[in-house]
Amino acid sequence: MKSVEQHVSDILAVVSRPEPIELDLLRAHGTVLAEPVAAEVALPPFDNSAMDGYAVRAADVAAATPQSPVTLPVVADIPAGDSSVSAIPAGCCARIMTGAPLPAGADAVVPVEWTDGGVATVSVRRAAEPGNAIRRAGSDVVKGAEVLSPGVRIGPAEIAVLAAVGRRSVSVYPRPRVVVLATGEELVEPGQPIGPGQIWESNSFMLTTAAIEAGCEGYRYGFVGDSPHEVLATVKDALAHADLVITSGGVSMGAYDVVKQVLQRLGTVRFEKVAVQPGMPQGYGTVGENRVPVITLPGNPVSAYVSFHLFVLPALRKMSGLPQEQLPSVRARLLAPVVSSPRGRRSYLRAVLDYDAAGGDVAYTALPAGKQGSHQLSGLAEANALVVVPEQVTELPVGSVVEALQLPRR
Numbered sequence: 001m002k003s004v005e006q007h008v009s010d011i012l013a014v015v016s017r018p019e020p021i022e023l024d025l026l027r028a029h030g031t032v033l034a035e036p037v038a039a040e041v042a043l044p045p046f047d048n049s050a051m052d053g054y055a056v057r058a059a060d061v062a063a064a065t066p067q068s069p070v071t072l073p074v075v076a077d078i079p080a081g082d083s084s085v086s087a088i089p090a091g092c093c094a095r096i097m098t099g100a101p102l103p104a105g106a107d108a109v110v111p112v113e114w115t116d117g118g119v120a121t122v123s124v125r126r127a128a129e130p131g132n133a134i135r136r137a138g139s140d141v142v143k144g145a146e147v148l149s150p151g152v153r154i155g156p157a158e159i160a161v162l163a164a165v166g167r168r169s170v171s172v173y174p175r176p177r178v179v180v181l182a183t184g185e186e187l188v189e190p191g192q193p194i195g196p197g198q199i200w201e202s203n204s205f206m207l208t209t210a211a212i213e214a215g216c217e218g219y220r221y222g223f224v225g226d227s228p229h230e231v232l233a234t235v236k237d238a239l240a241h242a243d244l245v246i247t248s249g250g251v252s253m254g255a256y257d258v259v260k261q262v263l264q265r266l267g268t269v270r271f272e273k274v275a276v277q278p279g280m281p282q283g284y285g286t287v288g289e290n291r292v293p294v295i296t297l298p299g300n301p302v303s304a305y306v307s308f309h310l311f312v313l314p315a316l317r318k319m320s321g322l323p324q325e326q327l328p329s330v331r332a333r334l335l336a337p338v339v340s341s342p343r344g345r346r347s348y349l350r351a352v353l354d355y356d357a358a359g360g361d362v363a364y365t366a367l368p369a370g371k372q373g374s375h376q377l378s379g380l381a382e383a384n385a386l387v388v389v390p391e392q393v394t395e396l397p398v399g400s401v402v403e404a405l406q407l408p409r410r
């Protein structure tokens with residue numbers, strides 16, 4: 001059987017990072033930056049006041065105390081955005097607001113709270129050190145400095161930085177369009193009644209939303225039955241709209257597992273067994289004239305979920321322009337035993353990971369969440385981690401220290 005690592009690297013070989021596009025700032029939210037961004041001007045661009053108060057020469061108010069305040073004439077009023085006051089003479093001051101340009105001649109700002117708030121003259125009760133309440137030009141960013149590097153995901157903080165350096169649009173990698181198609185004759189749309197032998201379809205909903213949470217455009221193509229004709233027609237149609245097609249179901253040994261036969265006809269897709277539990281039957285390749293990458297996941301719901309995190313996420317990262325990165329991994333102490341894990345396959349058990357302040361160098365506990373069968377979905381919602389049981393390990397007592405992969409936060 002093939003290793004998990006080999007399967008990830010095989011999948012990464014069939015997907016590629018797209019050419020960057022220019023997007024308006026708000027549309028760029030959630031995408032990955034494709035260019036280094038530098039500040040064209042210093043930030044702040046000019047010396048300015050950090051407080052509402054009076055721009056003074058520190059020397060003029062050096063003797064001010066509550067008992068003997070210093071009174072100065074107010075020769076100008078400087079709101080934010082007003083650069084008309086170029087300088088103040090010695091022995092005078094200007095009323096100034098937060099963010100307003102500091103006039104030449106002034107070297108300190110006295111907050112209004114230290115004064116009587118006068119308009120024509122002001123009485124200052126406290127001395128200000130030179131530089132008090134002044135934000136110097138370039139004290140945030142010097143001119144020409146790189147403020148963002150390529151490969152970062154653009155969230156609100158990055159948007160703030162981009163806007164603050166004057167960018168209205170940026171070069172980013174387009175969000176991958178991920179089309180999800182489930183297969184299975186037994187499937188029924190949720191909301192419709194189910195008959196004997198039928199179940200409600202869930203994988204395409206899970207996979208579509210997981211792709212969206214990973215920053216992609218996710219399209220649920222719904223599901224098709226197990227007729228080769230139907231699967232073929234639907235996959236062909238999906239290809240026109242996809243940078244990646246994810247299928248669920250129909251990849252194991254069953255007589256009606258048609259995904260295999262259909263995709264082999266449409267392109268170069270390999271179907272293999274990966275040494276993992278759950279998620280053993282896997283496929284990947286490219287299909288159609290445009291060689292659209294396809295990843296075929298097993299139909300068992302938990303297998304599809306775990307496979308998404310192990311095999312699809314790395315592909316989505318590459319296609320999004322992100323650097324490769326594993327799920328965050330911590331060491332945790334098991335709160336319940338692992339009774340049996342298949343020899344030769346690495347198990348991923350969904351678990352509840354908790355911080356353990358008393359744990360010393362093992363700072364987490366992990367409690368396997370619910371029943372662990374590939375069809376047993378119910379424990380998934382409470383799980384926030386996958387506990388890794390290595391290939392050669394078949395059981396683990398309570399208290400064993402294990403590796404736990406943290407699932408993306410919701």
Ligand SMILES: Nc1nc2c(c(=O)[nH]1)N[C@H]1C(S)=C(S)[C@@H](COP(=O)(O)OP(=O)(O)OC[C@H]3O[C@@H](n4cnc5c(N)ncnc54)[C@H](O)[C@@H]3O)O[C@H]1N2
Pocket residue numbers: 182183184186187199200201202203204223248249250251252253254257278279280281297298299300301303374375
């Ligand atoms: N003889 C063998 N049988 C099976 C093997 C094997 O090696 N030899 N592997 C087992 C393993 S492991 C898995 S995992 C599954 C994979 O099956 P398929 O990918 O072929 O998926 P299906 O047969 O279509 O369905 C499996 C299971 O999952 C349910 N399912 C499928 N799609 C959905 C969906 N969209 N929403 C909810 N549930 C879904 C389906 O009803 C089946 O119960 O094969 C084992 N068998």
Ligand code: MOO
Pocket residue numbers: 276277278279280281298300303374375
């Ligand atoms: O490998 Mo399957 O995913 O055990 O159910």
Ligand SMILES: [Mg+2]
Pocket residue numbers: 249250251252253254257299
């Ligand atoms: Mg099957």
